Amino acid sequence: MKDTTLIDQIGQAHFFLKTPQRIISLVPSQTELLHDLGLEAQLVGITKFCVHPYHLKSVKTKVGGTKKIHFEKIKLLQPDIIICNKEENTKEMVAQLSEICPVWVTDIVTIEDNFQMITDFGQLFNRRVEARKWNDKLAFGLKNFKENVKDLSTKKVAYFIWKNPYMVAGSSTYINELLLLNKFENVFGEAIRYPEITIDQLKEANPEAVFLSSEPYPFKKEDGYELQEDNFKAPIVLVDGEMFSWYGTRLLKAFEYFKMLRSQIQ
Structure with a gap:
């Protein structure tokens, strides 16, 4: 990534000079996704509810929950980006965290939103191939499941x-x-x-x-x-x-x- 502007799922524009390397995730399911995209080494902070994969909670810094965070602890981790979600995290939290670094907010209501989030993370963290592979697996699984329940x-x-x-x-x-x-x-x-x-x-x-x-x-x-x-x-x-x-x-x-x-x- 070089001099790139990307738009998150609530319409916020973010400008990056380079690929973010130090990531804090404040959403358990998105922590799991970041790991599955091969970004475990870049994860520097997670919530106490980030239980998948199980070993992360013993090797990563816990910075609070999804609604209450340790602001100073997050600041000391010097993140390049913080990953939040419109439903899981509060607007006030996002505003406060934006004083530290860019805060990327997802908004997942539909399965299509889920595909888009994975594509976005592929672009954001230079994991396009991994993101495409996961979306292909999910699309195949979705097609099979719909066939399974159609009758x-x-x-x-x-x-x-x-x-x-x-x-x-x-x-x-x-x-x-x-x-x-x-x-x-x-x-x-x-x-x-x-x-x-x-x-x-x-x-x-x-x-x-x-x-x-x-x-x-x-x-x-x-x-x-x-x-x-x-x-x-x-x-x-x-x-x-x-x-x-x-x-x-x-x-x-x-x-x-x-x-x-x-x-x-x-």
């Missing part, structure tokens, strides 16, 4: 992300995009983003299954029993939140997980 019937589901209060995934979310890919009709798909709901609203929506995600709230079997005590009758399924909400290269693993999940819900 399955559509099932109405609710996808819970939080408790006290109950919150679910609605429209304009990556989770909703992946539910639709699986031929799951989101009964709260008319609501925007992550609405709060009541048990009465859940009963009225009448899903054929309820998904309790492992993140951001770590739902357990006991939480499902609580719903059943409220006289809610539909099957309750604990699902791997990483497969539904982690974008990047994680999507390739998600296809196999979805096949298993979809075979359980016919």
Whole structure:
């Protein structure tokens, strides 16, 4: 890269004299993507939630979470670029971090957005070949998965992300995009983003299954029993939140997980 201007997914223009070498990632799924693009050596800072690949948390500096960061610790790492996400990180955080170095912000709602992010990282970090290989693998996996589910019937589901209060995934979310890919009709798909709901609203929506995600709230079997005590009758399924909400290269693993999940819900 030489004297290059690139545009991130929220429309910010960034000018680079050379390829950024010292990277801080404040999004777990994007940390995994950067590793898979061959950029582990360039990663100098990650969040405490960056658990894939597992060894990173013992060899990289942890600079906080996705919402709360150690600003001075980040500054001392002298990054060339900080990778954020519109949903995971706050606007205030991005503004503060921009005082240190360029902050690249992704915005992933659709699978096409995911492909674009990988292409962008290929350009940004001079990993075009690696990015193209991953996009090719994801495109092949996507095509196969669509073929696998095309004859399955559509099932109405609710996808819970939080408790006290109950919150679910609605429209304009990556989770909703992946539910639709699986031929799951989101009964709260008319609501925007992550609405709060009541048990009465859940009963009225009448899903054929309820998904309790492992993140951001770590739902357990006991939480499902609580719903059943409220006289809610539909099957309750604990699902791997990483497969539904982690974008990047994680999507390739998600296809196999979805096949298993979809075979359980016919």
